[in-house]
Amino acid sequence: MYKNLAAALAAACFFSPVFSQTVPGKVGAPAEPVKAGFVYVSPITEAGWTRQHDEGRKAVEAALGSQVKTTFVENVAEGADAERVIRDLAATGHHIIFTPSFGYMEPTLKVAQDFPHVKFESITGYKTAPNVAAANARYYEGRYLAGIAAGRMTKTGVGGYVAGFPIPEVLQGINAFTLGMRSVNPQAVVKVVWLDVWFDPPKERDAAMALFNQNVDVIAFHTGSTAVMAAAQERGKMAVAYHSDMRRTGPDAQIVAVTHQWGAYYTQRVRAVKQGTWKTATVWGGVREGMIRVGDFGPRVPAAVQKEVLAAQKAIGEGRLQPFRAGKTPVRDNEGREVITPGQALSDTQILQMNWLVEGVQGKVTR
Template identity: 85%
Template sequence: MYKNLATALRAACVSALFGAATLSPTFAQTATVAAPAKSEPIKAGFVYVSPITEAGWTRQHEEGRKAVEAALGSQVKTTFVENVAEGADAERVIRDLAATGHQIIFTPSFGYMEPTLKVAQDFPHVKFESITGYKQAPNVATANARYYEGRYLAGMAAGRMSKTGVAGYVAGFPIPEVLQGINAFTLGMRSVNPQASVKVVWLNVWFDPPKERDAAMALFNQDVDVIAFHTGSTAVMAAAQERGKMAVAYHSDMRKTGPDAQIIAVTHQWGAYYTERVRALQNGQWKPGNLWGGVREGMIRVGDFGSKVPLAVQQEVLAAQKAVGAGKLHPFRAGKVAVRDTEGREVIAPGQTLSDAQILQMNFLVEGVKGSLPR
């Protein structure tokens, strides 16, 4: 989860995160490390930026930790620390985990990137996984997911279900990852309803349930009948349930919170990646590198449809998901008509697809989004 200014990230992420042309699901073939003693379990640490709730960003990483335990059993011993603020607190917690014998530490929040790198310098034999970070080191790997793929598919479902053709979007910070999601959601919605529009409210915070709820309620007062969000709690889903509206769950399945409201969920699946990385350390094959995985790699999935979603809509979305995984459908590929931004400027030429580098630097909102980028 990112927490930095968009300008700083755009300036650095492409060259620092993946280099000139290394956006792939493979890891750098360098710096193989010696395997830990086979008789001792791997000690793996996890640091969470918010409390562990029933659903959301942190919940998905907690599920990833549990998946590691389930897969490796007595071969691994995991520790987690929740609700750790980015900055000095994060450095203290990460350092404590490294100092107490944890051999691999996962830090899933963008604001943990610098503290992770700082601690990694002092503990060269400990391996670190900076999730959503872009800076690497000999003992620091990076990984992130192509959330925008799921957003496009959710937009298709929203476009089919909305009666007003107006969706809402509660957003954290105006950074590329969030812009990718808003744009992909809008393009997905307009692929099935060309007149659809998306109204955005910016919060400048990731986890603030009361603020998230207020934003959702404000959008519901503006003809919005389906809502999406890029925040860390279930507050928007709860608001939709309260108002009798529809919502797209993010990070986790949220049908417990919105049994009548949820139409689809975009979920993040970290268990396989976390298990692979711990097993690699166990086998002496851990290497620093990067992964930007999506539907194809099993890191992004849509599903968990609500009971009100017709079977035909479910089938359409699931077929599109297969097409995304097979590389036959790309959220940022223009058809015969160019994709334009809210100012009318061409941002994707007819028949063209944005490159990974262009997606990582995204700094515009597509036509159909009602609102502007905060300055």
Template identity: 80%
Template sequence: MYKNLVAALAAACCFSSPAFSQTTAPATDPLKVGFVYVAPLTDAGWVRQHEEGRKAVEAALPGKVKTTFVENVPEGADAERVIRDLAQQGNKLIFTPSFGYMEPTLKVAKDFPDVKFESVTGYKTAPNVAVANARYYEGRYLAGIAAGRMTKTHIAGYVAGFPIPEVLQGINAFTLGMRSVDPKAQVKVVWLDAWFDPPKERDAAMTLFNQDVDVIAFHTGSTAVMAAAQERGRMAVAYHSDMRRVAPDAQIVAVTHQWGGYYTERARAVLDGSWKSGSVWGGVKEGMIRVGDFGPKVPKAVQDEVLARQRDIAAGKLQPFRAAVDVRDNEGHVVIPRGAALTDPQILQMNWLAEGVQGKLVRAGS
């Protein structure tokens, strides 16, 4: 700022000094950074957390970056068009945080080799495309502990978008966490085939509440499930964001995603020329997942237990998919032998539902 002021004064009153003009460094334009959001920007949810990440980049790198975003962009052809537009507008770093943006991102990246792309929740890289994701399942396991301690009916509900590995990881970790403190616990799942559809999310929650569900979790993009729980006097696990504003009595805990640190690090890498393609999968230890924001119904003993297990995960003492006893799927097959732990490739390819989950996966050709 001080150099800019000096330069401005020189231009105004001392423009005839050649010595001064030779020593003045040219102004550097800020790095233009684009974000694409798969749903509308609301007060809470998946998109809100990425928006908080965008704002964190601006706060951490004032004057060095200029960010923009486009919201409510469907996966597919629309996504490719928007990503391409952002590249054509001079954005040199573009974040595309939705699984269905992966292929459109790769396609656009081929035509803009000088632009860096970050495919968040994707898994395919390219020289100018990096991938990043969070170990959401770690937070789900901890939320399951809270749900298991709080339930009276021993039946939880789960409203889920699509049966992709990321969602299955969450359902299974939640179930394993819940059954670690309540062995009788059952989890009923409703599939929506949508990431963001508030009316369908609400209807699914109400259906589950009519089936003795007294605590509910979800993997969708709005606050509709939380609002339904508040309306029905049931308990709920917030996802993506703290949602106590929507469900002050219903929320027992929140699993929140923290993107600001990662986004800032990647923008800084572009600025200093150190950006490289790669794959990051961070969780509680890396600060990308956090569990907390307990509601008023949760006893301190339960809060302390959940937070202690969170510290254990951060320290590597607890792994949700490490088995003290044989872990079986809901068809009776052993999927994690006693004493074993799933590798990252196995977790990333998860295609089963844990014992205690009511329902089946609909697979291609079945």
């Protein structure tokens, strides 16, 4: 996850389509099992950001068996603690180290300079080096699809969004969710609450409750815990799960989940180390590449709505639907400025530099 707006905007110009290759790193296939290390920014909970990355780690073990040995360190703060942990993993014989948090990017690069034969994967980072790759996912594609479900399910026409920081990745999600809602429910609005934190369950819960008190009956979130889903379950409202399927937390509340799937990517990268073919790369994958998936519908979602959402997901995967493409009329921001001209789609660079909220969102980028 991005931690601050300036860094995120700087990141914008560096992402390129999925699996594009850049400068090759030094290769040398280990004869013994590949030792793969993972560093997590929060504890491993039953669902959420860290859970999905740990599921990716488990997928590597399942796919490669005796060819790999994985280790992980959880709840590692960004900054000096992260550098210490990453350095320890590199010094203890790990061949590849995955660091899935934006604040791990600089510590990863610093350690990588001292361990040129170790491979590093900076997840949500944007800087690369001969032995450092960067990868992220097109979360906004799933947000648009969830918006379709929310637009069909809402009775009040008012959606809510609990958001961490007003940075491009989060703005993409809010805007895509709103565009998805309004594609099937043109008068729908989305109310946003900013938290200035990624993981704070009590604060996440309080924000959700405040939104439910403002006529919101369906809510989405860009935070790290299950607190918003739990609040929706408690209040009898509807919610979109993020990162992981959260039906255990909200069996009645969850209408759909937007999940990111890291197993295939992690497995591919560890296998490349084993085969001596690992190269640095910049990756930005979405529905088409299997890195983003929408599903895990709740029991209250009619079959027709499920079918509509899955058909739209297929269309995104096939390139027939782009969330940030305007139809016959322009897309405007919530201050009335035209941001997408009729018949045009935003480029990747424009999406990655997003600093506006779309028409229909009740909130501001800065507070």
